[in-house]
Amino acid sequence: MYLLAGALVVASVGALWDVFTYRIPNKLTYSAIAVSFVAHWVAEGPIGLIWAFSGLLIGGGVFLVLYLLHTMGAGDVKLMAAVGAFAGPAKTVEIALYSAIAGGVLALGVALYKGRLRRTLGNLMDLLRFHAAVGAETHPSLNLQNPKALRFAYGVAIFAGTLFVFVNYVW
Numbered sequence: 001m002y003l004l005a006g007a008l009v010v011a012s013v014g015a016l017w018d019v020f021t022y023r024i025p026n027k028l029t030y031s032a033i034a035v036s037f038v039a040h041w042v043a044e045g046p047i048g049l050i051w052a053f054s055g056l057l058i059g060g061g062v063f064l065v066l067y068l069l070h071t072m073g074a075g076d077v078k079l080m081a082a083v084g085a086f087a088g089p090a091k092t093v094e095i096a097l098y099s100a101i102a103g104g105v106l107a108l109g110v111a112l113y114k115g116r117l118r119r120t121l122g123n124l125m126d127l128l129r130f131h132a133a134v135g136a137e138t139h140p141s142l143n144l145q146n147p148k149a150l151r152f153a154y155g156v157a158i159f160a161g162t163l164f165v166f167v168n169y170v171w
Helices: 002-021 026-044 046-068 074-087 089-113 117-134 155-170
Strands: none
Touching (some): 002 026, 026 074, 074 155, 089 155
């Protein structure tokens, strides 16, 4: 349970940092990954290193695809990798799923707040059509490199997903 609590701490610090700066620093993610490997070693021995590495690969790998499509920042990928390194592979899959759900809800909330809900839903349909036709390529205008793109601190979604999994585990 304390390894999942470590994931929650990292996610909460990352979310706060993201909210105030729209960045997640490497010093947080890299040090969290190092601490997670030590914690897994202490708790589970050598097999713990495999669990930490597997969680890191799953967490970072799932979000790496979104980064390569220019729909997510690198800090979000590294935060999810650090959370995954603490949580281990099974819990990381759950955290990624619930983070994606939270991210969708947050995106809709931000779009509604900014008065861009209709446009955002239209863009979503354009993205779905584009990827159905072209595959996993970056959309020419609907990506983070577009200065008009609607952005929000995705670290909050990662925190929400981690919190949900932690509460369900403890409950």
